[in-house]
Amino acid sequence: MRIGFIGLGNMGAPMAANLAAAGHEVVGFDTVAGAPEGVARAASAAEAVAGADVVITMLPNGAILRAVAAEVIPAMAKGAVLVDCSTVEVDAAREVAALAEAAGLGWLDAPVSGGVGGAAGGTLTFMVGGAEDAFATVTPLFDIMGQKAVLCGPAGNGQAAKICNNMILGVTMIATCEAFAMADKLGLSRQSMFDVVSTSSGYSWTMNAYCPAPGVGPQSPADNDYQPGFAAELMLKDLGLAQAAAEAADADTPMGAAALALYRQFVENEDGRGRDFSAMLPRFEERGRG
Numbered sequence: 214m215r216i217g218f219i220g221l222g223n224m225g226a227p228m229a230a231n232l233a234a235a236g237h238e239v240v241g242f243d244t245v246a247g248a249p250e251g252v253a254r255a256a257s258a259a260e261a262v263a264g265a266d267v268v269i270t271m272l273p274n275g276a277i278l279r280a281v282a283a284e285v286i287p288a289m290a291k292g293a294v295l296v297d298c299s300t301v302e303v304d305a306a307r308e309v310a311a312l313a314e315a316a317g318l319g320w321l322d323a324p325v326s327g328g329v330g331g332a333a334g335g336t337l338t339f340m341v342g343g344a345e346d347a348f349a350t351v352t353p354l355f356d357i358m359g360q361k362a363v364l365c366g367p368a369g370n371g372q373a374a375k376i377c378n379n380m381i382l383g384v385t386m387i388a389t390c391e392a393f394a395m396a397d398k399l400g401l402s403r404q405s406m407f408d409v410v411s412t413s414s415g416y417s418w419t420m421n422a423y424c425p426a427p428g429v430g431p432q433s434p435a436d437n438d439y440q441p442g443f444a445a446e447l448m449l450k451d452l453g454l455a456q457a458a459a460e461a462a463d464a465d466t467p468m469g470a471a472a473l474a475l476y477r478q479f480v481e482n483e484d485g486r487g488r489d490f491s492a493m494l495p496r497f498e499e500r501g502r503g
């Protein structure tokens with residue numbers, strides 16, 4: 214296939230490189246970043262998408278997605294599929310989907326889980342919203358970039374799945390970190406905490422696979438001085454998207470709201486910016502109740 218790829222950042226560059234390495238013709242565009250090996254660099258987004266069967270965007274946010282979509286939709290060939298893999302507002306995904314469909318294009322919102330390691334290793338999970346025929350067209354590409362793609366329903370449902378997942382992740386990380394910090398103060402060793410909780414009803418991905426305590430459990434950013442991994446500011450972004458969606462849908466999400474407030478404080482007023490989202494543990498350690 215001929216693929217246009219817009220947004221060659223931390224995630225987009227390795228995803229585009231994997232598609233090229235698998236034998237697809239990939240033409241990329243980024244306002245700042247250069248193209249990775251195997252990917253041709255176009256002079257504009259419109260040039261990158263001309264004649265493409267599938268166009269993939271991997272951009273920072275919904276405002277940028279809207280701006281890029283306004284440029285690329287008129288430049289795409291009829292019948293081609295626009296796939297946005299960025300994490301953006303559900304509403305932004307649905308709006309751009311409507312524009313794409315009105316222009317005779319297919320649409321998928323396909324945000325990812327798995328981070329830069331998953332992007333490099335081709336092991337991402339795609340949560341997909343859109344039509345079945347577009348999903349069938351793009352599935353061979355999802356199979357190269359990832360290990361799993363789940364069609365979750367119509368346009369916007371991929372983003373809905375992503376923010377629900379990440380709301381659980383943010384809340385669970387905070388719960389795991391505050392429990393570790395409390396265990397410290399109760400005189401419990403971290404290894405004991407891990408051994409018990411990872412095999413008891415408090416277990417979770419944050420405890421078992423991404424343990425926020427250094428030296429305990431599998432290798433995680435905690436063992437690398439909380440270098441991200443998944444940066445606290447990206448978690449802040451996703452929790453903000455979750456609360457915006459909750460408000461729009463009149464969903465009661467008190468834990469999600471509390472997690473957003475804590476990550477906002479951590480990133481904006483404490484030393485969270487640039488650290489992994491599991492660095493909530495040293496944050497709790499330093500604090501008492503007052």
Ligand code: NAD
Binds near residue numbers: 243244280281300442
């Ligand atoms: P990034 O900032 O590294 O990459 C975004 C790229 O988009 C940059 O290279 C930037 O120059 C480019 N860009 C900005 N405006 C542009 C425009 N108008 N035209 C073309 N290119 C433009 O971000 P990232 O880490 O690659 O994340 C991309 C998306 O994936 C985000 O929505 C993020 O929330 C999501 N995501 C990231 C991770 C992660 O671990 N990094 C995990 C899951 C999802």
